Amino acid sequence: MDAACHIGGRRLALYDQQIRLRYFEKRAYDLFLENLVKGTSHLSLGQEAIAGAFGVAMRHDDYTFATYRGHAHTLARGVPMAPVLAELLGRENGLMAGKGGSMHLTSVEHGVMGSYAIIGAHLPIACGAAWSAQYRGSGQVAVAFFGDGTTNIGAFHEALNFAAIWRLPVVFVCENNLYMEYTRTSTVTAVPRPAADRASAYGLEPVLADGNDADEMYAVATAALDRARAGEGPTLIEALTYRHGGHSRADPAKYRPPAEVDEWLARDPIPMYRKRLVDAGVDAAALDAIEKTAMEDVDAATEEAKAGAAPGADLLFRDVWADGGSSWRN
Amino acid sequence: MAELTYREAIARGIAQEMRRDGNVLFLGEDVAAAGGVFKGTTGLLDEFGPVRVRDTPISEQAILGAAMGAAMTGLRPIAEIMFSDFFAVCWDIVVNEIAKSRYMTNGQVSFPLVIRAGNGGGLRFGAQHSQSVENWAMAVPGLKVVVPSTPADVIGLMAAAVRDPDPVLFLEEKALYPTKGEVPDGEVVDTLGRARVLRSGAHATLVALGNMVPRATAAAEQLGAGGIDCTVIDVRSLVPLDTHTILAEVARTGRMFTVEENPRLCGWGAELVSIVVEESFFDLDGAPVRITTPHIPLPAADALEDLAIPSVERIVTTVEKAMNQ
Ligand SMILES: Cc1ncc(C[n+]2csc(CCOP(=O)(O)OP(=O)(O)O)c2C)c(N)n1
Ligand SMILES: [Mg+2]
Numbered sequence: 001m002d003a004a005c006h007i008g009g010r011r012l013a014l015y016d017q018q019i020r021l022r023y024f025e026k027r028a029y030d031l032f033l034e035n036l037v038k039g040t041s042h043l044s045l046g047q048e049a050i051a052g053a054f055g056v057a058m059r060h061d062d063y064t065f066a067t068y069r070g071h072a073h074t075l076a077r078g079v080p081m082a083p084v085l086a087e088l089l090g091r092e093n094g095l096m097a098g099k100g101g102s103m104h105l106t107s108v109e110h111g112v113m114g115s116y117a118i119i120g121a122h123l124p125i126a127c128g129a130a131w132s133a134q135y136r137g138s139g140q141v142a143v144a145f146f147g148d149g150t151t152n153i154g155a156f157h158e159a160l161n162f163a164a165i166w167r168l169p170v171v172f173v174c175e176n177n178l179y180m181e182y183t184r185t186s187t188v189t190a191v192p193r194p195a196a197d198r199a200s201a202y203g204l205e206p207v208l209a210d211g212n213d214a215d216e217m218y219a220v221a222t223a224a225l226d227r228a229r230a231g232e233g234p235t236l237i238e239a240l241t242y243r244h245g246g247h248s249r250a251d252p253a254k255y256r257p258p259a260e261v262d263e264w265l266a267r268d269p270i271p272m273y274r275k276r277l278v279d280a281g282v283d284a285a286a287l288d289a290i291e292k293t294a295m296e297d298v299d300a301a302t303e304e305a306k307a308g309a310a311p312g313a314d315l316l317f318r319d320v321w322a323d324g325g326s327s328w329r330n
Numbered sequence: 331m332a333e334l335t336y337r338e339a340i341a342r343g344i345a346q347e348m349r350r351d352g353n354v355l356f357l358g359e360d361v362a363a364a365g366g367v368f369k370g371t372t373g374l375l376d377e378f379g380p381v382r383v384r385d386t387p388i389s390e391q392a393i394l395g396a397a398m399g400a401a402m403t404g405l406r407p408i409a410e411i412m413f414s415d416f417f418a419v420c421w422d423i424v425v426n427e428i429a430k431s432r433y434m435t436n437g438q439v440s441f442p443l444v445i446r447a448g449n450g451g452g453l454r455f456g457a458q459h460s461q462s463v464e465n466w467a468m469a470v471p472g473l474k475v476v477v478p479s480t481p482a483d484v485i486g487l488m489a490a491a492v493r494d495p496d497p498v499l500f501l502e503e504k505a506l507y508p509t510k511g512e513v514p515d516g517e518v519v520d521t522l523g524r525a526r527v528l529r530s531g532a533h534a535t536l537v538a539l540g541n542m543v544p545r546a547t548a549a550a551e552q553l554g555a556g557g558i559d560c561t562v563i564d565v566r567s568l569v570p571l572d573t574h575t576i577l578a579e580v581a582r583t584g585r586m587f588t589v590e591e592n593p594r595l596c597g598w599g600a601e602l603v604s605i606v607v608e609e610s611f612f613d614l615d616g617a618p619v620r621i622t623t624p625h626i627p628l629p630a631a632d633a634l635e636d637l638a639i640p641s642v643e644r645i646v647t648t649v650e651k652a653m654n655q
Contacts, residue, residue: 121395127392127395130399131399158395162387318437320432322442
């Protein structure tokens with residue numbers, strides 16, 4: 001989206017992003033309950049300000065590298081809802097025709113270079129895309145999103161050092177939602193701030209942000225993207241946030257203290273942002289219209305996704321190789 | 331024609347492709363200023379400069395992640411993993427990311443990249459610097475796997491690998507680095523997925539790969555002197571696999587012996603035996619026989635390593651015994 005749009009427009013865009021991500025994922029959750037979403041699925045409910053702000057701040061040709069918790073990051077780049085939902089439903093009209101599923105959403109035409117389900121793996125891969133952009137002089141930036149628990153795997157540290165020494169145009173965004181799957185990350189991490197406290201080890205400034213504040217996230221994102229584009233190298237951002245639900249569809253998240261959950265629910269980024277806009281004089285009718293359109297889009301996407309057929313057997317053997325096939329012998 | 335070592339052929343093969351295509355970049359540990367720990371990449375930094383030929387930290391996941399990210403955004407990287415044993419620390423990037431992403435994304439991304447690695451034993455380096463890992467690689471859908479046995483093949487298969495739109499693991503046999511061979515002048519470009527019949531015999535087919543090719547050839551010379559006339563096939567490419575050539579020779583000779591450096595279980599020869607038995611059973615005059623390294627980690631001492639890896643003598647006696655039964 002156009003980062004140069006005036007402040008009012010930008011704030012509406014930030015609200016629109018968050019609302020669309022929220023409504024989409026609530027629908028995705030309803031569809032699991034109907035047993036239409038097969039397999040697993042990881043929601044970003046509560047964390048939308050981060051993906052949403054980057055979606056507004058990034059240039060159309062920048063690269064996103066997401067995780068298994070990547071619905072929001074994919075949609076935030078402008079990928080239509082229907083193919084994403086159809087992918088969750090395992091339908092032929094899915095974003096990858098049902099071959100990837102919820103954890104591997106990819107839309108190269110929107111700069112979404114993949115969603116990766118092995119913890120930390122995409123950080124070095126984002127470095128590679130950034131290296132390519134640097135070599136081609138394209139001015140593109142690669143942005144990798146990941147969680148707090150991911151800061152303890154080797155690939156995180158390899159990627160940070162690599163990006164720093166080659167001054168790569170890459171932004172690492174740690175969404176610190178306090179938990180790995182079921183374990184509190186602070187109980188297994190040597191430092192209190194899993195990303196920010198590691199930054200100095202790679203010659204980087206620590207950047208700590210309120211991940212539930214879309215304006216703050218937008219400012220931090222823009223600064224990091226500008227720095228990368230100016231050839232000044234990587235940024236490591238730690239954005240504090242909280243997931244409203246469990247780790248994945250099967251998780252009731254009983255391991256979290258109720259007081260903590262309540263405290264974070266009171267800091268839900270979306271009502272907070274709506275209030276801020278109204279307090280700043282934005283016409284509530286404009287926000288209502290955004291919500292209405294988003295819900296209509298989710299409804300239409302649901303119908304379109306549900307109408308999709310199961311993928312045909314011909315897809316099974318397609319696209320192992322660049323020639324479109326799967327043959328390994330003559 | 332010029333005579334080159336296998337080692338010299340590496341730099342020549344990479345340089346040939348880097349001259350042709352500005353999108354070919356090369357990265358790895360100690361590859362640029364030092365010219366590679368096996369001195370296989372000497373001269374590349376001087377010719378192509380530090381932007382295209384880059385030394386990396388000791389970060390195998392970062393090396394292969396960088397290659398993957400570059401390949402999916404328009405470049406054609408060549409990455410070096412110093413010893414193929416080190417694939418174990420970055421195997422996730424190879425098998426979960428590079429090999430699967432094209433399929434998972436319904437063909438949205440391609441990975442035109444080459445991963446080179448020094449492979450195999452013979453240097454008395456012990457169990458963590460001597461493994462033959464071709465059977466690890468072959469077991470993963472989405473990877474192409476080539477193993478050259480001559481300097482000319484190093485150059486020709488490197489060119490084919492760099493130009494291929496899919497990821498290729500290019501396993502260089504460490505024991506062959508000092509060996510010499512004739513290389514044609516000018517550009518050398520080969521094709522992936524073609525085995526080569528090195529010698530044609532009437533009685534048995536020896537199918538070998540990499541460092542086992544010269545041993546199988548030497549064994550065939552000795553066996554010929556004793557009246558057993560052998561075909562020798564250099565497999566060259568495990569994926570894609572030239573079953574055509576192999577099945578034809580096995581059908582003609584009626585016997586197959588695989589000569590494999592990889593440890594026994596699930597070695598590439600096991601797959602070949604199953605293909606031959608399923609598809610050419612009635613052409614066989616006897617059971618296929620696999621000659622492999624036993625299913626053990628490789629020992630360091632020269633006396634022990636020589637016992638473990640198939641030798642010319644072991645090939646000769648195994649074939650003689652089977653043929654005279
Ligand atoms: C290498 C690896 N180890 C373990 C897992 C299983 N796993 C999936 S998500 C997850 C927790 C990750 O936590 P965090 O990085 O904080 O991200 P979040 O899920 O909170 O967004 C784990 C352990 C995995 N996918 N990959
Ligand atoms: Mg977390």
